[in-house]
Each structure stands twice: as C-alpha cells, then as structure tokens.
Amino acid sequence: QVTLVESGGGLVEPGGSLRLSCAASRVGSPILDMGWYRQAPGKERELVGTSTDLSDSVKGRFTISRDNAKNTVYLQMNSLKPDDTGVYYCYVNIFRSGDFWGQGTQVTVSS
Helix, strand or coil: CCEEEEECCEEECCCCCEEEEEEEECCCCCEEEEEEEEECCCCCCEEEEECCCECCCCCCCEEEEEEHHHCEEEEEECCCCHHHCEEEEEEEEECCCEEEECCCEEEEECC
16 A cells, blocks of 8 residues: 655744655555645645646745655745645655545644
8 A cells, every 4th residue: 555654844934944745655656746735724625736837826935846766755835924824735646546645744834
C-alpha cells in the first residue's frame, strides 16, 4: 500500500515562510505527478499546485519542487497570508494505480 508522510506544517506570522515535505513509499510503479491541495476551515479542498503549475492565488509566493530519487515533493511557501491557513494535503498520481493522499498537515498564519 502506498504511504505518504507529510511534515513541516506549523504556526507562522503573516509574511513568514514554511516548507512542507511529502515522501511517498511503497510506490511500485512510475509516479506521473505529485502536488498539493489545501482546505481552509469551512471551505472545499482546493488545488495549490502540481509539479508543473500553481494556482493563481499562490503564484509568485509558493514553489513546488520534486526529488524524484526520493519520491518526495516539497512546497515552499513565502510571504504567507492569513488566507493561506488550512490543512495542506499532498497527493501522488501513480501509473495505473490512481491518486493517493497524505494525512494532511496544519498550516496556520496568524500574528
């Protein structure tokens, strides 16, 4: 069974930075894509970005990168705003297996 382990969430002041990591294990087949979603309180889950594109709300502030040798995806978040608060979930899309999700990590942007 594919397992995704996330780390790096926490509390940060507005304007600050955080880096999230997500490592996939027991993958078994080629990874087609990795990326991140987030869910703010009372809102639906929304796409933050994939390894090739970012949502307009985070462009210029967030960066997604991958280490293919480690099956790991990173989310570098700069210039954080209170609206970025939420639970961040990584996902991996695996050839002929579909999507798998991490357990989520809380990001809180507050002074």
